[in-house]
Amino acid sequence: MKAVLFSPRPLRLGFSSKVNFHARASDLFWLMFFIAMLVFLFLWSAATGSYQLSVWDSWSIVFDPASMPDRLVQVIWEFRLPRMFAAALCGAALAIAGVVLQSITRNALASPGLIGVEAGASATMLVFVVILPSVIPIVFLPVTAMLGGFIVATFIWVLSSAAGYSPVRLVLVGVGITSMLSAFTEMLITYGDIELVESALMWLGGSLYQTSWQQVYVMVFWLVIPGTLIWLSFRQLNLLVLGDKVAFSKGVDNRKTVPFLLFLSVALTSASVATAGTLTFVGLIAPHIARRFCSNRHGALIPLSALIGACLVVLGDTLGRSAFAPLQLPAGLVLVLVGAPYFIILMGRLKR
């Protein structure tokens, strides 16, 4: 059952067609379902914390602040909501980046951290936290981390495509550079001042502690522009999954499309790494969960995995906040702990 909904003008990337976007009823159902799920998770997350509320209370605080006591409204609006929005936005960004990488490399195990963004950003961050503290004002740290991620990703791309691009090379060169950078990071962790290292480790684990509305606005910008561009090129992604040659024969010039898509996914990844630290396991697992609902049709896969990624990070952050209270576990670590067993079972099934 198909319904012609709307037809965005296809993005011209060496490939143009007048095919309309067909949305299946099941896709729409799952999109609605996960939007509802996200809203519920938001309310639950807003209610959970050292000051416990009921889900109904958090509903009325969010949608009708005037009727509730000022103190509660302030707790939710100033502390909990920005944190949750940041979590959801980062999750969505990483999930979209994950879809792009898994499709470009045609490898189910690819994750956005693979092209070195995460490692580059972490290394830059640690250098400025541990070796050169107070050289750069704290406000600019995320931007600097982002820049580091971009530089490393560019280096990996240039190195792996110098003698002709191939997805296998991209992935493996990425692994090599990443492990070299993480050796460097480990060196700083081992020899740095333990106080500075502790705070850096918290950030590296993917912690959303102390997020402001300003960061949320910046993140919205960084999610919406690259995310929309990626979604508009879903047809190219559909073809790239079939193989570089098939895609080329259908008019997708992978020498232009692949770097363009990689650039967008690096932008998404580095923005969310700068906001929330290393959470990239979301980018590995969210696309897989989404594929169970809409298989490999990227038109539906991209929004659906963005929603699922957002749900996952909000869930991980809330669990990390509440499960071992007063200890706060970083959301990234919680996600790996919860997600990895599921992921392993999933891959075991895929094999057959």
Added chain:
Amino acid sequence: MMMEVHSPSYITQRLSLSRLSGAFVLCVVLLLASFVHLSVGAKSLDWMTIWHALTAYDPSDLDQAIVRESRQARLLVALMVGAALALAGVIMQAISSNPLADPGLLGINSGAAFFVVASLLFLPSLSHHYLPVFAFLGATFAALLVMALSGSQQNSERLILAGVAITALFASMTAILLLIDQQGLDKLRHWLTGAIGASDLKKLEWVYPYLLGAVLYSFVLVRSLNAFHLGERVAASLGVNVMLLKLSGLVLVVILSGSVVAVAGPIGFVGLVVPHMARLLIRNGYVWLFVYSLLLGALLLVLSDIAARMILRPYEINTGIVTAFVGAPVFIALVLGKMR
């Protein structure tokens, strides 16, 4: 056995003679490197002092005491760790038919490290003699997970990515443990990046029976491995029990890398780099490949340890970090050269 079928025996003899002399040269280089290893450090010692310390030890001389008490122990640990990691790498690359296999890259080291950290934090009263056992358990667990993730087809890209995912899993679980127990972080952060220290000689005593057994058993497997090199079917038709061979290879890798993790923490890339260096010298025949890998692995680790102590003197970098800086470029060069 295979070689004699194809070539006259005198060529074989000359070949093995050149291999023997090559091994001898390596031994001499290793000996020289060991001397340098003993002489450098926070305090440089001259060669005569070392010679006296080794032959006619005078405990009242402080310099000689440094050599005997701390540097000698560190040297022994470096030699053993390097040789064990190199052997683990050769066996891994042989049974997975994958030139990029390495206990560090495939997550086996980080699995062992997680189990060791967990046992230290949760069972602090347990005798330290059980540490290697926990390391073996963790290494086995990680190896099984990687095998489950990478699937049955021989695909080195997928195997490496499975290793990366498993490494991430165990690394973040270790990070959670260390966040819960903050004093643990301060105590263990050196060990977690692969550190070699003088105190490790004691730990070596826990693991050397396992290491010795593993080295001997790997030489038993040489014939089957030679056949396996020609392909799984050929090996099966030559009477090799392939399943048993793979299983013993796995057990050997687990024991070798688990022991190393229990002694010196997760040290990566030695198992990747050394087999390729050895293969530049030895094209075929696993006996000599094993011998050369053991020697080259020990040499690489001694040299890395020298570098670790020289670069930021009088401070030290952890040896695992040095091997990563040496090994990762080799890995990238291999990928760029071999992968299409």
